[in-house]
Amino acid sequence: MNPHLLDDARSSGKPNKEKSPKTSRREARETVLQVLYAYEHTHANVPTIIDDVCDSFSELAMGFIKKLVFHAIEQEKDLDALIKTRTENWDFERIAIIDRLLLRMAICEFLYFEDIPPKVSINEMIEIAKRYSTDRSSKFINGILDSVLDDLKAAGKIHKSGRGMIDV
Structure with a gap:
């Protein structure tokens, strides 16, 4: 899986003037999948992977992402x-x-x-x-x-x- 695949799948190809925070649990789960996939292949620093992968999520969604990622790894x-x-x-x-x-x-x-x-x-x-x-x-x-x-x-x-x- 290309680590940028999920980003590409979400992109509409149109410029986004202002990004509103993402709140969808589905998008959050897809991002968790991307983070775990990257970790599985690189064993890089998890917070760094999260920073690289997660963009424009609401604070609540980020909390969900981090909790799910860390439980899945731990x-x-x-x-x-x-x-x-x-x-x-x-x-x-x-x-x-x-x-x-x-x-x-x-x-x-x-x-x-x-x-x-x-x-x-x-x-x-x-x-x-x-x-x-x-x-x-x-x-x-x-x-x-x-x-x-x-x-x-x-x-x-x-x-x-x-x-x-x-x-x-």
């Missing part, structure tokens, strides 16, 4: 262990990098973002996969995330509150 081994329990028939290293990153992102949202319903996290990762990964990735991601979510619910590790947050 918890990588635990996240991958959860993913591996549901991908026993796959060689983990052969799973497309974009798919692995999206799986990590969604599981982070399950565990560390109490205000985001799990179904929203799954839906968002499916839509991003359709845009940036292989033809089969969205179905693969959906299946893995549904299974991991069931496991986390059974283990009592999902702490969501409010309407639409969790099925009990």
Whole structure:
């Protein structure tokens, strides 16, 4: 993946006189994917990658981006262990990098973002996969995330509150 691919995809080709802060969670998630992808390949300083990649996001969106990036990196081994329990028939290293990153992102949202319903996290990762990964990735991601979510619910590790947050 070209590190500038997400920027190119968002560009309309028209000059932007004044940029208003970006607030879309979808754009923020796509940017998190870009940051994690760059980190995966370079292991450069994360705040530097974030500074290089993130432009014109609102303060709230930047907080979301930073929290998701840092949880995905700090918890990588635990996240991958959860993913591996549901991908026993796959060689983990052969799973497309974009798919692995999206799986990590969604599981982070399950565990560390109490205000985001799990179904929203799954839906968002499916839509991003359709845009940036292989033809089969969205179905693969959906299946893995549904299974991991069931496991986390059974283990009592999902702490969501409010309407639409969790099925009990």
